[in-house]
Amino acid sequence: MNENPVMILLYVGIAVYVGRMYWGDYRAQVSGEPNGGAMPGAMPASYSAFLIGVIGSLLLLAAETGGELALGISDEQSEMVWYFVFAAVAAGLVEEVIFRGFLVIENRGKAALIAGCVGFSLLFALLHPHLWSTEDGFHLTLTAKGFFSTSILLLNSLWWYAVRFGPWNKNNSIFPCMLAHAASNLGVFFVKLSQGYVLF
Numbered sequence: 001m002n003e004n005p006v007m008i009l010l011y012v013g014i015a016v017y018v019g020r021m022y023w024g025d026y027r028a029q030v031s032g033e034p035n036g037g038a039m040p041g042a043m044p045a046s047y048s049a050f051l052i053g054v055i056g057s058l059l060l061l062a063a064e065t066g067g068e069l070a071l072g073i074s075d076e077q078s079e080m081v082w083y084f085v086f087a088a089v090a091a092g093l094v095e096e097v098i099f100r101g102f103l104v105i106e107n108r109g110k111a112a113l114i115a116g117c118v119g120f121s122l123l124f125a126l127l128h129p130h131l132w133s134t135e136d137g138f139h140l141t142l143t144a145k146g147f148f149s150t151s152i153l154l155l156n157s158l159w160w161y162a163v164r165f166g167p168w169n170k171n172n173s174i175f176p177c178m179l180a181h182a183a184s185n186l187g188v189f190f191v192k193l194s195q196g197y198v199l200f
Helices: 005-030 049-071 084-102 108-126 143-163 176-195
Strands: none
Touching: 005 084, 049 143, 049 176, 084 108, 084 143, 084 176, 108 143, 143 176
């Protein structure tokens, strides 16, 4: 994502706007008068669903950090300006609405749901620029770090789909996914900070 402060502010503004839409739909749902065109997954969730989602995301982050150290590729990670943390947390909401909200195959059976989760997770992983770059024109960057980071993104996305549709989330609420994704991104910020990759 662009590290231009104006673009980050715009992205955070979009996240706040979408969050307000979800909050309205959630409140209507719990009041017993659900909106007909409610945002996908705007349902209540148990505390355990939030906890499971966050713990799983942080375990994946720990595996990613340990894997980078074991493979000797931790020094290949990108730098981040400090205020990018706001966009990273906002992405926990915006990306979840797109992928775990709208990009879902529902009401066509379990096999179609699982196939959709796998396919959209692959798309989610490949859209992040670890195996490609647009600096000096589009080109592939097929490195060990690129493949490793893309694989972790695939696992993250599969986990967040599991958080939404797992048995611990009986209403298929998207809110635990949003918190889990935001916790993961915030964790990445603190890992980068501890390793000296955050610029002030």
